[in-house]
Amino acid sequence: xxxxxCLTKQLIxxxxxxxxxxxxxxxxxIITVVALVVCLGIPxxxxxxxxxxxxxxxxxxxxxxxxxxxxxxxxxxxxxxxGLFAYVNxxxxxxxxxxxxxxxxxxxxxxxxKLIVILIYELIFSAVIIIPMCIVGAVAIIASGxxxxxxxxxxxxxxxxxxxxxxxxxxxxxxxxxxxxxxxxKKHPTFGAIVVIIFVxxxxxxxxxxxxxxxxxSAENIPSGDSQSGDIENSGDATTDGEEVSASDIYASIxxxxxxxxxYSFHTYFLAKSMISDISLSSFGYAMAFFGIVAGFALIxxxxxxxxxxRLTSNLLESGAAVSVKKSxxxxxxxxxxxxxxxxxxxxxxxxxxxxIQIGMMTLLPPILVFFLGKINGASAAESVNxxxxxxxxxxxxxxxxxxxxxxxSIAISREGEGxxxxxxxxxxxxxxxDVKIKVSNCLSIVMIVLSSIAFMLTGxxxxxDFVAILVSNIIYLSAIxxxxxxxxxxxxxxxxxxxxxxxxxxxxxxxxxxxxxxGGVVAMIVSFVFTVINLNKYAVSAIYMVVTIxxxxxxxxxxxxxxxxxxERLFEEIE
Amino acid sequence: MSNSxxxxxNLSKKYRGNENYSVKDLSFEVKEGELYxxxxxxxxxxxxxxxCITGALPYKEGSxxxxxxxLHDNPxxxxxxxxxxxxxxxxxESMTANEYINFMADIYGVGVNDRKERSKKxxxxxxxxxxxxxxxxSFSHGMKQKVCVIxxxxxxxxxxxxxxxxxxxxxxxxxxxxxxxxxxxxxxxSVFFSSHIxxxxxxxxxxxAIIDKGHLLISGSMEEIRAKDRENSLEDFFISVTQNDKExxxxxxxxxxxxxxxx
Numbered sequence: 001x002x003x004x005x006c007l008t009k010q011l012i013x014x015x016x017x018x019x020x021x022x023x024x025x026x027x028x029x030i031i032t033v034v035a036l037v038v039c040l041g042i043p044x045x046x047x048x049x050x051x052x053x054x055x056x057x058x059x060x061x062x063x064x065x066x067x068x069x070x071x072x073x074x075x076x077x078x079x080x081x082x083g084l085f086a087y088v089n090x091x092x093x094x095x096x097x098x099x100x101x102x103x104x105x106x107x108x109x110x111x112x113x114k115l116i117v118i119l120i121y122e123l124i125f126s127a128v129i130i131i132p133m134c135i136v137g138a139v140a141i142i143a144s145g146x147x148x149x150x151x152x153x154x155x156x157x158x159x160x161x162x163x164x165x166x167x168x169x170x171x172x173x174x175x176x177x178x179x180x181x182x183x184x185x186k187k188h189p190t191f192g193a194i195v196v197i198i199f200v201x202x203x204x205x206x207x208x209x210x211x212x213x214x215x216x217x218s219a220e221n222i223p224s225g226d227s228q229s230g231d232i233e234n235s236g237d238a239t240t241d242g243e244e245v246s247a248s249d250i251y252a253s254i255x256x257x258x259x260x261x262x263x264y265s266f267h268t269y270f271l272a273k274s275m276i277s278d279i280s281l282s283s284f285g286y287a288m289a290f291f292g293i294v295a296g297f298a299l300i301x302x303x304x305x306x307x308x309x310x311r312l313t314s315n316l317l318e319s320g321a322a323v324s325v326k327k328s329x330x331x332x333x334x335x336x337x338x339x340x341x342x343x344x345x346x347x348x349x350x351x352x353x354x355x356x357i358q359i360g361m362m363t364l365l366p367p368i369l370v371f372f373l374g375k376i377n378g379a380s381a382a383e384s385v386n387x388x389x390x391x392x393x394x395x396x397x398x399x400x401x402x403x404x405x406x407x408x409x410s411i412a413i414s415r416e417g418e419g420x421x422x423x424x425x426x427x428x429x430x431x432x433x434x435d436v437k438i439k440v441s442n443c444l445s446i447v448m449i450v451l452s453s454i455a456f457m458l459t460g461x462x463x464x465x466d467f468v469a470i471l472v473s474n475i476i477y478l479s480a481i482x483x484x485x486x487x488x489x490x491x492x493x494x495x496x497x498x499x500x501x502x503x504x505x506x507x508x509x510x511x512x513x514x515x516x517x518x519x520g521g522v523v524a525m526i527v528s529f530v531f532t533v534i535n536l537n538k539y540a541v542s543a544i545y546m547v548v549t550i551x552x553x554x555x556x557x558x559x560x561x562x563x564x565x566x567x568x569e570r571l572f573e574e575i576e
Numbered sequence: 577m578s579n580s581x582x583x584x585x586n587l588s589k590k591y592r593g594n595e596n597y598s599v600k601d602l603s604f605e606v607k608e609g610e611l612y613x614x615x616x617x618x619x620x621x622x623x624x625x626x627x628c629i630t631g632a633l634p635y636k637e638g639s640x641x642x643x644x645x646x647l648h649d650n651p652x653x654x655x656x657x658x659x660x661x662x663x664x665x666x667x668x669e670s671m672t673a674n675e676y677i678n679f680m681a682d683i684y685g686v687g688v689n690d691r692k693e694r695s696k697k698x699x700x701x702x703x704x705x706x707x708x709x710x711x712x713x714s715f716s717h718g719m720k721q722k723v724c725v726i727x728x729x730x731x732x733x734x735x736x737x738x739x740x741x742x743x744x745x746x747x748x749x750x751x752x753x754x755x756x757x758x759x760x761x762x763x764x765x766s767v768f769f770s771s772h773i774x775x776x777x778x779x780x781x782x783x784x785a786i787i788d789k790g791h792l793l794i795s796g797s798m799e800e801i802r803a804k805d806r807e808n809s810l811e812d813f814f815i816s817v818t819q820n821d822k823e824x825x826x827x828x829x830x831x832x833x834x835x836x837x838x839x
Binding site: 003006007010013014017095096098099101102103104105106183186310311314315317318496 | 627631632633651653660669682
């Protein structure tokens with residue numbers, strides 16, 4: 001086996017392969033993963049069902065290339081969104097870099113071996129979008145009486161592999177300015193991390209803004225209730241002010257927007273063309289154009305990695321030696337143990353660049369997504385359905401799912417690393433240590449919830465009652481989830497790690513809270529969608545929703561608190 | 577005249593963002609068959625130097641040649657000649673000891689027969705045969721150190737570099753390691769290691785270099801150093817030279833000592 005294959009195999013095994021203490025833990029893990037897939041599968045299934053009508057309409061109106069192209073592009077955007085943290089951690093901040101640089105390997109070998117690990121990690125997310133959507137596309141095409149070649153499915157599989165690869169290579173390009181920012185602010189890592197967060201947020205805004213503008217334009221194209229579009233049967237009607245607008249009318253109105261996005265995304269457009277073109281020569285030509293663009297990306301990625309990868313990573317290896325010497329005249333103040341622990345906890349987050357960036361992103365991205373998805377929903381559904389409830393549903397899903405994804409609580413114990421053994425020696429009540437971690441996580445969650453609630457109001461889709469309901473219920477809800485997350489992590493922390501991604505990978509402690517919180521988010525979203533078709537009093541719905549959410553959260557919160565208190569000594573003792 | 581295995585010329589290393597050099601104008605040579613110790617107090621620049629030699633850290637000033645290969649110009653070929661045992665004994669914890677040794681053998685291109693023979697020998701020497709298929713996460717500090725040593729020796733490197741190798745080892749393992757270092761040199765290879773333990777250096781080494789605050793204070797054979805101060809022990813000598821970091825004492829090839837001031 002050559003050194004590249006050997007290294008790649010080892011890195012895959014080390015980063016992605018789950019390890020279990022016993023068979024019981026393995027079973028629990030599998031059940032949790034299945035439950036999580038089912039839970040997260042619900043929005044995917046809803047999306048796929050919705051996509052069928054859209055794709056069928058696209059086939060009839062000759063927009064299929066553009067729709068497929070837009071779907072592929074969306075998968076890449078999601079990969080970029082989810083891949084950035086994994087990329088930066090595995091590529092730059094992993095503790096194995098120092099070891100790997102001493103081995104007789106070219107920098108490019110290390111770069112590509114790590115890139116493949118990240119690709120496999122991200123492949124799952126893009127496959128969940130690309131494969132079901134392509135299958136739906138195939139069914140819609142066949143149902144419309146058109147023929148499909150085997151090339152469609154071959155290209156589908158290649159797309160599943162190559163689209164995330166391109167996205168990861170894009171993330172690689174994006175990472176260079178990020179790492180230069182961190183290098184520039186080496187002596188002030190917290191400030192550097194804040195600049196990185198602003199930079200990434202700006203990138204996401206740059207991605208979402210055109211989509212929002214296109215959606216805004218498409219809303220103007222939505223026909224009124226009496227307009228006709230094609231001869232497709234309506235798959236569902238929506239009602240506003242007594243006028244009926246068919247689903248196919250809505251699809252027909254938003255398809256031009258897909259056309260704009262899909263056509264200008266050349267690589268995905270060529271891919272879509274290669275899949276459905278009925279002339280084999282032209283299909284081959286489009287496929288070659290797509291492969292050419294991927295190869296170009298890979299070439300640029302390799303060249304830049306050859307120039308910059310080791311330089312930037314070595315810079316991080318030296319970071320321990322770069323210190324800013326503070327001249328402080330502030331008097332020394334004696335703090336009680338809780339305050340001292342709290343101070344240490346905040347510092348441990350703010351001074352750890354990757355952790356701070358991830359927590360910062362998870363604090364800022366939910367409000368951004370709430371705003372943009374709410375705006376897009378408001379624009380596309382403005383004249384047809386009750387956008388308010390759907391916007392609440394989107395906000396609820398985003399806050400609950402991403403709130404539980406934040407590592408402030410879910411790896412509160414594990415991120416101590418082997419330093420946890422030092423923490424165990426402190427003459428402090430262990431409940432205090434746990435409580436401090438929960439309080440810090442709650443502070444960060446509250447910031448995210450407040451910003452998300454404000455973002456929700458800025459979409460113009462909700463009332464002040466919705467705002468209060470989202471704000472109050474989610475603060476209590478995520479407090480309970482944070483408590484649960486810390487408890488789960490305390491039960492079996494992963495303290496022996498080389499990079500922080502290893503803690504979150506294949507870790508039940510991070511999966512369980514996501515599952516529980518995500519399930520709550522999905523339920524909230526489904527309920528809000530149901531309310532769009534049932535004519536109920538908005539205030540009554542908000543009140544019922546708040547009472548139910550807060551009650552369940554409080555019961556959950558105190559149950560976990562009691563359980564933690566009973567077991568904290570034993571659980572700390574078992575950490576080894 | 578024996579061949580040069582490691583040659584360092586005017587190596588200077590300044591960490592980015594730091595005003596002071598961690599290593600300044602460092603020059604010395606390790607020849608074939610030499611057991612060379614690198615002494616210095618905490619923060620002297622020992623680990624920085626070793627990390628530069630092994631390629632873990634970049635450097636801009638000076639040159640490092642390993643078995644004739646310049647580390648800048650030909651890093652892969654240069655590193656093929658090194659076996660490195662770091663002070664923090666990095667290991668992929670999900671691996672077993674056996675998997676780690678095989679991984680290192682794959683990376684350095686060691687054939688199946690050679691790796692079997694060597695790993696059997698070293699696993700037995702360090703009493704790890706029974707633990708070889710257990711995950712490294714279950715190993716103690718000392719056991720991990722031993723696995724690192726085996727991983728570094730699996731390709732029989734021309735230059736074996738160890739950073740504080742005796743830390744955490746039990747007396748028997750420490751003895752075995754020292755014997756292994758001597759044996760490695762007898763086979764025509766070289767060993768370069770950093771240590772705080774002066775007694776070990778005194779008994780074990782052919783040559784020694786003392787570094788403090790990034791500057792080389794003295795380098796030469798043990799005889800040359802003993803000749804410099806016959807009345808006192810190496811420990812006393814070490815303390816006396818590290819208290820005066822301006823002086824660099826370099827012994828010439830023909831054993832005539834001469835003093836030279838760098839600043």
